[in-house]
Amino acid sequence: xxxxxxxPLPASAEPDESAAATGSRFGLLLVPPPARTGxxxxxxxxxxxxxxxxxxxxxxxxxxxxxxVQPALWLLIFGETFTRLxxxxxxxxxxxxxxxxxxxxxxxxxxxxxYGILIIWERDSGVLTKLLxxxxxxxxxxxxxxxxxxxxxxxxxxxxxxxxxxLGVSLTWNPLKLxxxxxxxxxxxxxFSCLSMTIAGIVLTRDRLMGIGQAITMPLxxxxxxxxxxxxxxxxxxxxxxxxxxxxxVDALRGLLIGTHSHLGTDFAVLAFxxxxxxxxxxxxxxxxxx
Amino acid sequence: MSTDGETLPDPAATASATAAAxxxxxxxxxxxxxxAVDGVxxxxxxxxxxxxxxxxxxxxxxxxxxxxxxxxxxxxxVQVFGHDAARxxxxxxxxxxxxxxxxxxxxxxxxxxxxxxxxxxxxxPRRERAARVEQALAAVDLTEAADRMAGTYSGGxxxxxELAQALVSAPRxxxxxxxxxxxxxxxxxxxWERIAEVRxxxxxxxxVTTHYMDEADQYCDRVALMHQGTIRALGTPGELKAEVRAQxxxxxxxxxxxxxxxxxYAGSTLSASTGNSTGKEGExxxxxxxxxxxxxxx
Numbered sequence: 001x002x003x004x005x006x007x008p009l010p011a012s013a014e015p016d017e018s019a020a021a022t023g024s025r026f027g028l029l030l031v032p033p034p035a036r037t038g039x040x041x042x043x044x045x046x047x048x049x050x051x052x053x054x055x056x057x058x059x060x061x062x063x064x065x066x067x068x069v070q071p072a073l074w075l076l077i078f079g080e081t082f083t084r085l086x087x088x089x090x091x092x093x094x095x096x097x098x099x100x101x102x103x104x105x106x107x108x109x110x111x112x113x114x115y116g117i118l119i120i121w122e123r124d125s126g127v128l129t130k131l132l133x134x135x136x137x138x139x140x141x142x143x144x145x146x147x148x149x150x151x152x153x154x155x156x157x158x159x160x161x162x163x164x165x166x167l168g169v170s171l172t173w174n175p176l177k178l179x180x181x182x183x184x185x186x187x188x189x190x191x192f193s194c195l196s197m198t199i200a201g202i203v204l205t206r207d208r209l210m211g212i213g214q215a216i217t218m219p220l221x222x223x224x225x226x227x228x229x230x231x232x233x234x235x236x237x238x239x240x241x242x243x244x245x246x247x248x249x250v251d252a253l254r255g256l257l258i259g260t261h262s263h264l265g266t267d268f269a270v271l272a273f274x275x276x277x278x279x280x281x282x283x284x285x286x287x288x289x290x291x
Numbered sequence: 292m293s294t295d296g297e298t299l300p301d302p303a304a305t306a307s308a309t310a311a312a313x314x315x316x317x318x319x320x321x322x323x324x325x326x327a328v329d330g331v332x333x334x335x336x337x338x339x340x341x342x343x344x345x346x347x348x349x350x351x352x353x354x355x356x357x358x359x360x361x362x363x364x365x366x367x368x369v370q371v372f373g374h375d376a377a378r379x380x381x382x383x384x385x386x387x388x389x390x391x392x393x394x395x396x397x398x399x400x401x402x403x404x405x406x407x408x409x410x411x412x413x414x415x416p417r418r419e420r421a422a423r424v425e426q427a428l429a430a431v432d433l434t435e436a437a438d439r440m441a442g443t444y445s446g447g448x449x450x451x452x453e454l455a456q457a458l459v460s461a462p463r464x465x466x467x468x469x470x471x472x473x474x475x476x477x478x479x480x481x482x483w484e485r486i487a488e489v490r491x492x493x494x495x496x497x498x499v500t501t502h503y504m505d506e507a508d509q510y511c512d513r514v515a516l517m518h519q520g521t522i523r524a525l526g527t528p529g530e531l532k533a534e535v536r537a538q539x540x541x542x543x544x545x546x547x548x549x550x551x552x553x554x555x556y557a558g559s560t561l562s563a564s565t566g567n568s569t570g571k572e573g574e575x576x577x578x579x580x581x582x583x584x585x586x587x588x589x
Binding site: 130 | 322356359360361362381384385386387389390391392393394395397399400401404408409410411412413414415416419422423426427430440453456458459460461462463466489492493
């Protein structure tokens with residue numbers, strides 16, 4: 001059935017004179033904002049979503065504090081004990097120092113790997129739907145969400161760095177290297193949050209995602225160089241470690257924070273590539289969440 | 292009710308599509324083997340308040356989702372102010388303000404921050420962002436509550452906040468999916484009054500879905516009655532009621548209500564047991580979403 005207007009347009013088609021007084025109250029709401037196009041679009045969306053994340057953390061810092069407990073326990077109990085045991089060869093570096101970058105990467109990953117649950121919650125609450133109806137390409141939305149997860153992870157990393165420093169870990173305070181740490185944590189978290197959003201786009205429900213998240217978190221952690229050198233691993237686990245972005249994140253963090261030999265170029269390249277791959281896959285599946 | 296047989300690319304149809312705020316022709320959408328929307332042709336005029344009415348599973352939300360670019364348009368055509376919703380998504384989205392059925396304001400942010408986010412994602416320049424956000428909040432009477440956390444708002448206030456989020460980008464088409472579901476009568480009136488006030492001041496087009504026939508009767512310029520994925524009747528509430536009255540065997544029965552009109556076109560049985568039930572949106576999921584929203588508004 002096709003339908004055409006049945007009666008003359010109501011007066012409301014144009015701003016109503018009688019509503020002029022009301023209209024003056026709205027002033028700016030009568031004029032659409034200029035459209036941002038080209039390369040500036042993605043950074044603008046990333047900034048907008050990162051600002052929201054910071055605003056939320058400003059209102060409620062509980063998560064930052066409670067999430068600090070687990071890494072603190074890893075450093076305090078596991079780190080201190082294995083430092084005394086001297087069971088893991090670390091080329092003369094105290095085990096606690098060796099462990100600290102791994103725990104920073106782990107705590108950032110734990111935040112990011114469950115980010116898909118937030119996306120599913122936003123889908124259920126209509127927030128995601130509303131964002132998808134804004135002039136934001138899906139890749140820009142995913143990138144924004146990924147780096148918003150990164151912002152949270154960077155704050156978490158800062159807390160863990162402070163805890164590590166209090167426990168006597170010899171960390172660098174070189175601003176450039178710390179900036180490098182921020183970039184590494186951002187990229188790592190962006191990848192893992194995209195992995196989580198990709199899984200969310202496949203499984204579509206919180207319960208399933210929670211199960212998968214828990215199933216992959218420990219293999220990712222133990223299948224990396226976060227706790228022990230790759231050389232100690234059996235052959236098959238070394239292969240897992242080589243394709244695990246967490247290993248590259250830990251390697252970069254170790255090189256930047258405690259000055260061990262690392263492969264910064266490769267680490268940054270792998271993390272950047274993994275992030276792009278993650279953004280691509282999560283963007284492709286985001287639409288499934290909106291249906 | 293007025294209908295015709297125009298189909299694109301008829302030049303008259305093209306002209307109609309250009310003039311219309313929303314123009315759908317032959318819109319179909321299926322979830323798997325279940326047809327949610329089955330050949331909807333629709334024209335919403337610029338500046339009017341247009342109501343899409345129907346029970347759970349009628350296809351209202353799927354139609355809205357196709358119009359707002361949330362769903363692809365596998366069959367048929369959807370245009371918003373002349374822009375193709377399938378091929379010019381960004382252009383269409385810049386014209387839209389959208390309030391979904393769920394209470395979608397972020398409770399972890401203040402009212403002002405909620406609106407500010409949408410000012411940012413619609414590229415409102417920084418120099419006018421604060422003023423624009425302030426005006427949007429004022430338009431829905433939330434100035435005083437602007438710096439409170441949205442999580443402390445009542446259901447009616449959240450709906451008005453969502454309206455402010457939608458208004459901050461000066462949309463030409465405001466799309467509201469069940470905007471008053473679960474609200475008490477006073478909050479419902481308040482939401483509709485704000486919609487009417489803003490519409491009168493800005494001239495924007497409003498496309499709204501609702502279960503509430505009384506609201507549609509009072510606030511919509513025209514309505515379409517949707518059932519089982521198709522539009523069963525379309526016109527002004529007065530026209531539809533007069534038409535049904537004329538078809539009654541005893542005209543002395545008096546003017547029917549919009550509920551009577553709906554029953555006339557859809558039949559009195561609205562069960563989902565018929566073959567054309569949408570399944571995906573019309574049954575469990577839709578009811579659950581509705582109940583969740585109703586629960587959140589208290």
